[in-house]
Amino acid sequence: MNLSSQLHETAKASAGKIAYYFLDKLCTYAELDEAITKFASGLEKLGVKKGDHIALLLGNSPQFVVSLYGALRLGATVIPVNPIYTADEIGYILNNGDVKVVVGLDLMIPLAERVHHLLPKVEHYIICKTEQNAVSFAEEFSIYPKMKSFSDVVAAGDLSFIGAELQDDDTALILYTSGTTGKPKGAMLTHKNLYRNAKDIGDYLKINHDDRVITALPMFHVFCLTVALNAPLLSGATILIVPKFSPKEIFRLAKQYEATVFAGVPTMYNFLFQYPEVNTEDLKHFRLCISGGASMPVALLQNFEAKFNVLISEGYGLSEASPVTCFNPLDRPRKPGSIGTSILHVENKVVNELGEELPIGEVGELIVRGPNVMKGYYKMPEETAATIKDGWLYTGDLARMDKEGYFYIVDRKKDLIIVGGYNVYPREVEEVIYNHKDVVEAAVLGIPDPNQGEAVSAYAVTKNPELTAEQLQEYCKKYLAKYKVPASIEFLEELPKNTTGKILRRALKKQVTHI
The missing domain is CATH 3.40.50.980 (Rossmann fold)
Structure with missing residues (x-):
């Protein structure tokens, strides 16, 4: 099928x-x-x-x-x-x-x-x-x-x-994800990958033909594709297609069509929570809210649930896994701050650098195995071999697991920045900044943002003292999507480096924090 x-x-x-x-x-x-x-x-x-x-x-x-x-x-x-x-x-x-x-x-x-x-x-x-x-x-x-x-x-x-x-193994979808080398990689997902993950997450969340699912996440994004499009259609549910996210429109649809399920990133929940003159009655038909794309602040989760009397189930996924691997279960206690437990037919475990499973509570890399794992990166055999080992997908995310099987993400995939649910890799932005004729060197970091979760922040060394942050931002807009353009740019005399000359983003983050 x-x-x-x-x-x-x-x-x-x-x-x-x-x-x-x-x-x-x-x-x-x-x-x-x-x-x-x-x-x-x-x-x-x-x-x-x-x-x-x-x-x-x-x-x-x-x-x-x-x-x-x-x-x-x-x-x-x-x-x-x-x-x-x-x-x-x-x-x-x-x-x-x-x-x-x-x-x-x-x-x-x-x-x-x-x-x-x-x-x-x-x-x-x-x-x-x-x-x-x-x-x-x-x-x-x-x-x-x-x-x-x-x-x-x-x-x-x-x-x-x-x-x-x-055939099950025929490539159905290629999802291009931002690459650490600055060029996107195409994750090849098969018909089996897509069908199985949509079916399993639909069953896990008990999506059925009576549900009316608000589809406001961008359809080109794998979160929406599986959770708010494929899973509902597999279940015979009705989807309410939203051309562009708007709190006013979400509340209207929820009331007019008695919507039962909403899927969004934390930024969306924050805008809904802050929207004036709404109360519990406005979302009274919601039986479930689904959050992913970035970690939801616990305070926001608790405040939203208290205001609208609805459960938010957080999960975890990545393009290479079609994408869902974990979700907070509906039949057991939900743990704020956790990405939940492994969904049906998917295994998650935390390992050390040798690929050996770590004891409960210890932090290591999260790896995944199941029918949802991609067949590889398009035309990138070396990257595929480095990411999939012995059938396990190495996510690059640091995590830990508690004694009840709930997983917690400890740190983002290396230096990944997530802006409103979208992935931004610093190297991609840095390459554009480096191409400016007046820039000597640059580093890009993610900084907390109350609306988008994170924002892109750049630090640069320039040989032209007249160059302004605004001018450099305008330059970036020519080559980058809007959400990738640095929200702030700061000029420094030099960037911190190790003994080999490699710029140390983590050291820079600490240095900037204490200025």
Whole structure:
């Protein structure tokens, strides 16, 4: 079984069941399944075959769901991309990922115009129309022969289309994660990885056909993909698609559609908690709130639960594990500050540098094994071998386990910064800063932020005393997504280093803290 075939079975058994609401318009499982089948058929008519790579540069929308499941039904490999990435970031992923088809919004047309000559492997751009773009499709498409309308691709498809025969180990998704070398790595997730993790977390959290799940997390992010999209659809639930997170909209949907499940990062919970003139009644139908992406401050968790009388279950995951490995159970006491226990069919353990399991309470590296673990990094065999050893995925996160099997993350993966649930690796930002002609050296750290959890902070040595932090920030905006741009930049006379000349971020953090 796989995601697309299971949705097809649900559509046959519960044709009239509502699959999603989007901007207050509903779509049944039968209607969704038909659109998926026709999109898959339309792709085939464009020459797309099993194994070809399709990138999705879309926000939360029905087109994302149809594109994802349609491509999977065809047997293609999907590469979700954050649509707010810069041209350089998108270009790298499309080229490295050997992308043949790009599905994106019409707002992407100017970007395609600038960079399409650098993407020779891309054969088709499938464009989804937005209300903001007043230019007609016909006018735009006469300029770019590679461009097709999303609606036209669907309309050209046949309902008689029979999907490809899929194997469990076929690559279904490639998720690009920020790399410590400054270049993203593509984690290859199989059909089995995605189906098993969605099924297991759905069962673990008791998601069922009566649930109405608010899908406000970005769909291109693996947290949303598994927990707020795939798991509910596997269970025959209804998802409430939110184009962009807004506390006002979340409260409206929760009340109007009697939503039962919400998944978000701590930043979202903080905005909901701080929103004025709301009380317990506004979320009275919630039976469960799910938190991930970053550790939730215990005070926020307790205050939110007290105000809205709802349980927040924290979990843990990473792209390479599809992503969930741990969650606080619903049938046992929840422990604030803990990422919970191992979910069904997944093993977590804490080991030392030799890979030997450590006694209860001792801190070591968290490693994971299960049907959710990726097959490897795309075109990176050495990185794959360093990350997966004897079937175990080495997360790089430091953790400990208590006597009841609850895990606690002690430190972030090396120097990882998590801004509002998004991963930012310092090296990626540092490389951009280093490219500025007036910068001698730089280091990037994560600092606490009351709204985003963490913020990116940079420290640099410059040969131009006239260079300002604002000028350097504007430079970074040209090459980095907004959430990666340093929120603060401080100039120092020198950066702390070890005897080999390596910049010591931890020492810098202590030094800056005591200034």
